[in-house]
Amino acid sequence: MEHTERPVRTESIGERISGSLPEPRVGVAAVAFGAMALLGYAVFSGHGVRQGVLYLIGVLFGVALYHARFGFTSAFRQLVAVGQGAGLRVHMLMLAAASAIFAPILAAGSGLFGAQVEGNVAPLGLSVVLGAFLFGVGMQLGGACASGTLYSVGGGQSAILLTLLGFVGGSVLGAWHWGFWTQEMPGLPPVSLAEVFGGYGGALVVQLAIIGLIAAATIVVSRRRRPPGLAPRPSARGLARVVRGSWPLWAGALVLAALNGATLLVGGRPWGITSAFALWGSKMAAALGVDVGSWTYWSGERAASLEAPVLADVTSVMDFGIVLGAMAAAALGGTFVLHRRIPPKTIAAALIGGVLMGYGARIAYGCNIGAYFSGVASFSLHGWLWAAMALFGTYLGIRLRPLFGLSVPKPGDSSC
Template sequence: MEAVTNVKKSLSTTVVKPLNPIQKPFVTLGIIASIILFTMIVMTVSWTQGVLFIIGLALGLTLLHARFGFTSAFRRLTSVGNVQGLQAHLGMLAVATILFGIILATGFSFSGIAPTGYVFPVGVSVVFGSFLFGIGMQLGNGCASGTLYNVGGGNAPLFLTLVGFIVGSTIGALHFPWWTSEAMPSLGAISLAETTGFGYVGGVLLQLAVFAGIYGITVQIARKKNPPSMKPLPTTTGLKKLFRGSWPLLVAAVVLAILNALTLAVRGNPWGITSAFALWGSKVLMFFGVDVSSWGYWAGRTQQLTDSVLFDSTSVMNFGIILGAFIAATSQGTFKLKAFTPGVTMAALIGGVMMGYGARLAFGCNIGAYFGGIASLSLHGWVWMIMALAGTYLALFIRPLFGLSNPNPKDSIC
């Protein structure tokens, strides 16, 4: 009975408490910067690109308000058996799967671009890349989305993780043709809707059944391990909660699913993050005279290398995430640059490089491959999840070498 009671209590991820004062100058700065960048995007590219920037802002706000984590969720699960984060993921993926299924089955689009999900080959590159990513995100203390929203929130070490991410993604782009060549074993792209013959209705129902089964397993894990609960985030009441307080994980999960589906219906493919890092790194190398256009990764897409980054929808959304998180953090009064320590600095850089390289090999990160892949009914998304969890488990033994702590089962909160 005590274990069941603790499971019920663990569902709460927010608690009403006094909040820090609003950091008004910073909020104003964030809003002005967002308006200027939105105007530049619309004038330079299109209104559609401007809409994607706004979606990016909304994603950043949501991620920061809920401190919605993929890295922390995997770490809590593998270290102490805390399932709150994974259960939020299941809710997010279930809603996204239904919405993606409708959009992909009907071809619904706001922009006239035929929607296409993220369905990629299941091969050695995905297995190794996602495993590497799982280790990297635990060393870097943030995944792809976590890195961006923490940068916006003032977490200084994550700036180094972002630098490492860009370096790793660029190296991964250089090596990408080898990892995806015919010499590497691969099962090809497998869609639970199209490859299996189940259709989108059957594929969605099958995946929802899998989510239900995994949820049942998480409940049993929580009852057996009786893990420490997540530390509840401070929030407030009424409408102020929308702009000032923290959001419950499950609320954020649904919002993220809707925003990802909206991205699919606007630009024709789901939310992604790390392809922009490869682009940014390649542009830097071009500036220093490196002929990156000859790389196989950029074959048929060399125009991206010469265009402004404002033409790249993923880059635009990334800028939105950072600014959205900045506005959310300053509205909560929590924006503050955190200090560096030698161990954290080294771990951030190494973790970032590993994530960047792994993301290129695995056709995406925790957003493009895990979130977008599973929601698109792609088997490679499930493989990514399993291997990233395996990488996370290994990383639990590596983190202390850099002075990083893991959740302790003896603690009351984690």
């Protein structure tokens, strides 16, 4: 996210870094690794090896997101605003790889540590349509998606803390209204491509065909609209590139797909992010005297989460790992910088965008990770519906950005 007067850059880390690489921030790196070790000890000793392994996978997610500068928000914006489809083609590579990894795991039905494996397959309905649309609007105002919010917080993006605050608040509102959207609004049952096409083998063939068609469509759009190229990204040379500078986008896509497969294999469910925001916010609301336990969202299997420690929650532990992994990576890369001045319009956009994303993610059965990435990789039709509606939301979001002093890519720009 960028203010027109440029007093502060609040876009995702990858969109604000240019030029040569600065020196590592040794002090920040020491804090990051120290916090990482302490939290790791608490998770392993208090909640077992499985939970500890998932925490470490979260740390690796944070490192990969930072080094790949992996953008969901920017990819959607670039495609809608100027027809630059390179970012979305990287998404398609990630989805194709994740689908190929998920298919045999889901077919087997079991993973490590005795985990029963289950994909993110969710119902189709008005809640997904509206929720994904709101998320698309929100991520263009908030300056980051769910994963981008966490790794940007870890990288020192002060304004993104406001997006996270709004995210938590919106998630609580979505949990409060959960019963209305899931029980009173019209909808269809979950649809798995594996059930439609006779198993995960057939579903994988169909899914790869869909992914290929989408990638081809972005090439056609780019040739017609002749968009600016992607901005150059700094990088170290040789082996130093692993810990400093940018990874190739294709490498980031493959690493994220592999880590999501590892999450499914170890945890029994694919990667998710925003359910933890609803948990954190609901726990805070309960501490203030709100009877969140009476909400439909916190009935059934989720009820125990309100009483259990936060570190017992898989998604929370992985979210903490993402922040600390990104913090360590940003410190070693020399890009960890806290901002002290945040323009009022940026504050408003961050909070509004966060609330829209939090609310949208809850009622749409997930965010850009839980619904889009993990949903599509799980062969759930709701993942594709989510992606389409988020693109529509992006269309509105990029038209609202100038009201908050935020830039939008233009055909005449030198780069996106």
